[in-house]
Amino acid sequence: MEMDRPLFSVIIPHLNQSGELEACLASLDAQRLDRTCFEIIVVDNGSASPPHEVIARHSGVRLLSESQPGPGPARNTGAREASGEFLAFIDADCRAHPDWLLSAERAFRTSPDRTILGGDVRIWREDKAYTAIEAYEGVFAYRFKLYIEQHGFSGTGNLVVRRSDFDKVGPFAGIHVAEDMDWGRRALSTGLQFRYVPEMIVFHPARRSLQELCVKWDRQIQHYLNMAQEKPGWKLRWTARALAVLASPMIDFTKVIASDRIEGIAARSKAILVLVAIRAHRARKMLSLLRESKTVVWNREAGV
Known part of the structure; x- marks a missing residue:
């Protein structure tokens, strides 16, 4: 790897979620992996007000735009502009555990070539008492272990792949399909394999109602x-x-x-x-x- 090339490119699609994006970027600022080892790319997908002020509060974050609607096309734009050896995808309304990227780096060192990583997604809770939706989604939402080990794909809210392997599979599809399932099936067809990494944790808020x-x-x-x-x-x-x-x-x-x-x-x-x-x-x-x-x-x- 070239010395001036980051190890990871973190790619975040964004649409009208400036408050959530603030929390996401703060969690990336708190990563235990050295900051020089990763870049952050936010791709706005047509927000009523692009998140310029949020981006300005976090150093070293690039803001791009994609007019074609859908998180898949937004992720593709980020991937095209990324310079990292690995592409790390997370959603704007998620928060990364401080060891998220460090766990991905360790997992790649112990994985065979042509491996794609997917991690655990847990419900983010502010209060001690569970709401009904938090309780339900805590059990049934974001079951990435099931997706990876039984259905052959990982959700794109916690997905890390070598840039070279991403290029072999090709870009994510648009909004007409579930792009994570579609991309996962294409990845398997090229001979790639998914690995579930429970230490690679991302938090997602439960729905409010x-x-x-x-x-x-x-x-x-x-x-x-x-x-x-x-x-x-x-x-x-x-x-x-x-x-x-x-x-x-x-x-x-x-x-x-x-x-x-x-x-x-x-x-x-x-x-x-x-x-x-x-x-x-x-x-x-x-x-x-x-x-x-x-x-x-x-x-x-x-x-x-």
Whole structure:
């Protein structure tokens, strides 16, 4: 590696989240890896007010812009301008553990070539008492170990890859698909492999309400539908999957009881109530989409 080339390029897509971006950049300022070893690139994706003031409060941060909507295109712009040997992707509303990049550096030293790293994502909590959404998402949101080890992809909110390997896979897709799943499948097809690194921790705030959680799932369900429609006979499989989602709390409540990611009877009771409510919403949404058509926009939806 050239001496003037950083080891990591941290790439952050941003859209109308200046407060969250401030916390994200502060967490990167607190990294235990020497600051000369990484650069930070924020890519604004059409914010009403670009985060110039936030960027100015943190030294050595570059602000770029990408007009094509979606976090995937924003990440691609950051990757094109990056100079690091490794690309480290994190979202603007996340906070990195102080050892995030140091853990990634150590993991690469013990991993074979052609390995992509994904880490743990935990719910960030300000207060001691769990809200119902925090309890639910503490168990069921951001299950990166499951994604990596069983489904063959890592979420892009905590993903680190060699620049050379990223170039082999190609850029992230746009908003019409779940870009992390799509990119992960393409990575596997090139012979790359994912490794889950539990010490590589990123924190994400829970949604503030059941409505926000429903909106998140509406967007994700549309992504799944876009992929399902590519195969013949998809409607029958889609209907069966919706009914399975509706019945799933009868099994998944045991995951709440056994989880070590939340504590206390009250928190587990809250998580089970949200589990039932959100699975009912998901099933209802899936069935309604059999007769509707929508397009997905990053952080919002627009009917067509």
